[in-house]
Amino acid sequence: MIKGPVYTGVPIGEDLGNTLNLDLVDCLTENIVKFGPEASSKVEIVVFEKEQLKTVTNWLDGKSLIRGDPHVKLKDGRVSVSHISFKHTNVSMRKREFRLGARAVDNCDIRTRIIEAVTEPFFVVDRRSSKYLAFQLITYLFH
Numbered sequence: 798m799i800k801g802p803v804y805t806g807v808p809i810g811e812d813l814g815n816t817l818n819l820d821l822v823d824c825l826t827e828n829i830v831k832f833g834p835e836a837s838s839k840v841e842i843v844v845f846e847k848e849q850l851k852t853v854t855n856w857l858d859g860k861s862l863i864r865g866d867p868h869v870k871l872k873d874g875r876v877s878v879s880h881i882s883f884k885h886t887n888v889s890m891r892k893r894e895f896r897l898g899a900r901a902v903d904n905c906d907i908r909t910r911i912i913e914a915v916t917e918p919f920f921v922v923d924r925r926s927s928k929y930l931a932f933q934l935i936t937y938l939f940h
Contacts, residue, residue: 799817799897799916799917799919800919801919801920801921802892802919802920802921802922803882803883803919803920803921803922804883804921804922804923804924805882805883805884805885805921805922805923805924806864806882806883806884806885806924807882807924808865808879808880808881808882809878809879809881809882809897816877816878816879817842817877817878817879817897817916818875818876818877818878819840819869819871819875819876819877819878819899819914820874820875821835821836821838821871821874821875821911824912829873829874829875830874831873831874832873835871835874835901835909835911836871836872836873836874837870837871837872837873838870838871838901838902838903838911839868839869839870839871839901839902839903840868840869840870840871840876840899840900840901840902841867841868841899841900841901841902842863842867842868842869842878842881842897842898842899843861843863843867843897843898843899843900844861844862844863844883844895844896844897844898845895845896845897845898845915846894846895846896847894847895847896847918861884862883862884862895863881863882863883863884864881864882864883864884865880865881865882866880866881867881868902883895883921885923885924891922891923892920892921892922892923893920893921894918894919894920894921895918895919895921896915896916896917896918896919897915897916898913898914898915898916899913899914899915900913900914901913
């Protein structure tokens with residue numbers, strides 16, 4: 798679960814000390830899949846609008862809103878993601894609600910299906926139009 802708001806240009810989880818944790822879970826046993834080719838699958842992180850489950854791109858240039866490599870590799874069925882952030886766009890994003898999704902890039906076995914994961918909605922705020930920068934400056938001055 799991502800606790801918001803998330804600011805553009807700031808890695809997800811940096812402010813709150815929490816990261817996005819992905820676990821590959823067996824639907825039948827509800828245990829983490831630690832062994833087998835699926836446990837080391839490559840996963841892509843994508844952005845969705847709050848209500849629509851289709852990927853969102855920057856409408857000006859058609860690129861992803863994520864800065865950083867959106868691909869991560871599971872190790873023993875798990876991975877923590879804290880290196881990605883939302884990009885600044887030419888147009889101020891203001892306050893928008895998004896979801897993050899995770900989908901397997903390489904399915905290892907035709908008998909195995911990895912279902913996509915989607916977070917709960919969270920707010921993304923353009924850092925340039927918020928009090929975030931002033932707070933960071935004040936914190937820096939008093940340390």
